Amino acid sequence: xxxxxxxxxxxxxxxxxxxxxxxxxxxxxxxxxxxxxxxxxxxxxxxxxxxxxxxxxxxxxxxxxxxxxxxxxxxxxxxxxxxxxxxxxxxxxxxxxxxxxxxxxxxxxxxxxxxxxxxxxxxxxxxxxxxxxxxxxxxxxxxxxxxxxxxxxxxxxxxxxxxxxxxxxxxxxxxxxxxxxxxxxxxxxxxxxxxxxxxxxxxxxxxxxxxxxxxxxxxxxxxxxxxxxxxxxxxxxxxxxxxxxxxxxxxxxxxxxxxxxxxxxxxxxxxxx
Amino acid sequence: xxxxxxxxxxxxxxxxxxxxxxxxxxxxxxxxxxxxxxxxxxxxxxxxxxxxxxxxxxxxxxxxxxxxxxxxxxxxxxxxxxxxxxxxxxxxxxxxxxxxxxxxxxxxxxxxxxxxxxxxxxxxxxxxxxxxxxxxxxxxxxxxxxxxxxxxxxxxxxxxxxxxxxxxxxxxxxxxxxxxxxxxxxxxxxxxxxxxxxxxxxxxxxxxxxxxxxxxxxxxxxxxxxxxxxxxxxxxxxxxxxxxxxxxxxxxxxxxxxxxxxxxxxxxxxxxxxxxxxxxxxxx
Numbered sequence: 001x002x003x004x005x006x007x008x009x010x011x012x013x014x015x016x017x018x019x020x021x022x023x024x025x026x027x028x029x030x031x032x033x034x035x036x037x038x039x040x041x042x043x044x045x046x047x048x049x050x051x052x053x054x055x056x057x058x059x060x061x062x063x064x065x066x067x068x069x070x071x072x073x074x075x076x077x078x079x080x081x082x083x084x085x086x087x088x089x090x091x092x093x094x095x096x097x098x099x100x101x102x103x104x105x106x107x108x109x110x111x112x113x114x115x116x117x118x119x120x121x122x123x124x125x126x127x128x129x130x131x132x133x134x135x136x137x138x139x140x141x142x143x144x145x146x147x148x149x150x151x152x153x154x155x156x157x158x159x160x161x162x163x164x165x166x167x168x169x170x171x172x173x174x175x176x177x178x179x180x181x182x183x184x185x186x187x188x189x190x191x192x193x194x195x196x197x198x199x200x201x202x203x204x205x206x207x208x209x210x211x212x213x214x215x216x217x218x219x220x221x222x223x224x225x226x227x228x229x230x231x232x233x234x235x236x237x238x239x240x241x242x243x244x245x246x247x248x249x250x251x252x253x254x255x256x257x258x259x260x261x262x263x264x265x266x267x268x269x270x271x272x273x
Numbered sequence: 274x275x276x277x278x279x280x281x282x283x284x285x286x287x288x289x290x291x292x293x294x295x296x297x298x299x300x301x302x303x304x305x306x307x308x309x310x311x312x313x314x315x316x317x318x319x320x321x322x323x324x325x326x327x328x329x330x331x332x333x334x335x336x337x338x339x340x341x342x343x344x345x346x347x348x349x350x351x352x353x354x355x356x357x358x359x360x361x362x363x364x365x366x367x368x369x370x371x372x373x374x375x376x377x378x379x380x381x382x383x384x385x386x387x388x389x390x391x392x393x394x395x396x397x398x399x400x401x402x403x404x405x406x407x408x409x410x411x412x413x414x415x416x417x418x419x420x421x422x423x424x425x426x427x428x429x430x431x432x433x434x435x436x437x438x439x440x441x442x443x444x445x446x447x448x449x450x451x452x453x454x455x456x457x458x459x460x461x462x463x464x465x466x467x468x469x470x471x472x473x474x475x476x477x478x479x480x481x482x483x484x485x486x487x488x489x490x491x492x493x494x495x496x497x498x499x500x501x502x503x504x505x506x507x508x509x510x511x512x513x514x515x516x517x518x519x520x521x522x523x524x525x526x527x528x529x530x531x532x533x534x535x536x537x538x539x540x541x542x543x544x545x546x547x548x549x550x551x552x553x554x555x556x557x
Binding site: 011012013065176177179180181182183184185186187189190201202205206209210 | 289290324327329349350353356357360361363366368369370371381382385386417431432435
């Protein structure tokens with residue numbers, strides 16, 4: 001049940017995509033997401049599709065595993081498609097009673113669906129190919145360029161890595177407590193909403209207690225080793241840009257240039273929209 | 274209630290890079306009223322095995338038959354009924370306590386069984402006494418103001434109160450001081466002798482297991498290495514050491530003594546038995 005969540009999970013295969021510097025992956029993913037929202041023609045989406053396809057192949061992660069991440073978002077995507085399909089004013093191509101489907105509506109609905117799907121795939125490739133610790137290291141470096149946030153970059157990154165570090169632990173803990181209460185005859189599967197909510201108490205109370213205990217122990221352990229934030233702190237593992245990162249950046253710049261060209265020049269479309 | 278384990282295999286996260294085979298074709302029968310010890314290195318599959326016995330984990334293949342009934346072919350409600358008869362005390366069971374008072378927490382299991390108020394009360398009183406706590410002193414206390422050892426006892430009482438025909442304990446003494454450990458184990462033994470129920474005890478400690486159980490199940494990498502009486506298992510020192518286990522220290526002592534006194538017996542694993550044997554040889 002809890003194992004089906006793939007967003008934010010790390011899938012080690014040791015591929016070249018995994019070996020890229022986390023900063024490269026963060027910056028390029030951000031760039032990808034931004035251009036995704038500027039693309040306004042099918043050529044652009046085709047290019048984005050090919051780009052994702054090549055990256056997935058290079059990352060050696062099974063396609064099915066990546067697509068599982070979309071499953072959870074099917075509802076949101078459907079809702080977006082339906083709303084756009086019926087709510088966009090323009091040339092009517094079909095009407096069902098009071099609601100009309102317009103040509104513009106179809107176009108926006110298709111683009112929106114593609115954008116969301118590519119967005120999820122693009123970002124999950126980043127998290128699937130980057131170990132959480134590397135990801136937060138990369139984010140800390142990136143945050144140093146944002147005014148205001150810069151001062152708390154280290155603290156934010158530390159909080160994030162601790163949170164990420166404890167997700168699997170807490171999931172395991174939940175699983176264990178749930179099993180322990182099931183063994184005592186607790187029933188989480190049947191009953192109405194109110195009785196189900198009540199049945200969660202035997203899980204939530206022990207879970208909170210253990211979360212606080214863990215937090216307390218971790219804080220003590222950190223203080224015992226003289227942790228006092230980012231000031232003058234050095235790293236055991238330095239992030240270094242390698243040649244493959246340069247290659248990745250070059251490829252991405254070419255892609256961006258290509259996208260801009262198609263949006264500005266307005267190459268004839270595959271079919272008129 | 275005999276428990277029959279047939280061709281049981283369990284693979285965690287099948288199809289992902291984290292795939293891990295925890296159980297590999299396990300076949301054993303646990304007789305009614307027996308006292309079994311399960312021992313094995315960390316990750317040998319002990320905890321995975323016992324979670325199949327009351328249907329908390331579903332096997333990848335194979336099955337468990339309790340009282341002639343295939344537990345994985347049952348409906349959910351039947352499975353819940355079954356869990357009332359097969360009590361499982363997890364590792365560090367004190368982490369599952371949640372109620373305001375000790376009494377309420379211990380009563381959680383019997384209440385789920387649908388017993389009347391009086392029956393529940395009786396069960397709670399008995400089981401708290403069984404784990405060696407003073408009922409009147411602790412019943413209205415919050416479980417969280419008790420000491421670690423007392424919390425452990427309350428949590429064990431919570432499972433005992435369901436009066437299961439098969440009681441499974443996963444390392445019930447982990448992290449307790451020697452005295453607490455001896456007391457809890459002695460109480461489990463007394464209860465087994467009194468109620469004649471089946472007890473399955475998972476442990477790391479050869480000393481504890483050797484003293485208590487009738488048969489030992491030795492596991493390694495998801496497979497059964499031995500399922501035999503302590504006498505026989507503890508003579509296989511070399512194999513046990515190879516899989517990261519050891520025999521009780523007193524058995525090592527007897528082995529050393531054997532070099533000097535060839536007539537001494539080696540198959541001894543309790544201090545008491547060792548004392549008698551040494552005296553026997555010395556007094557000759």
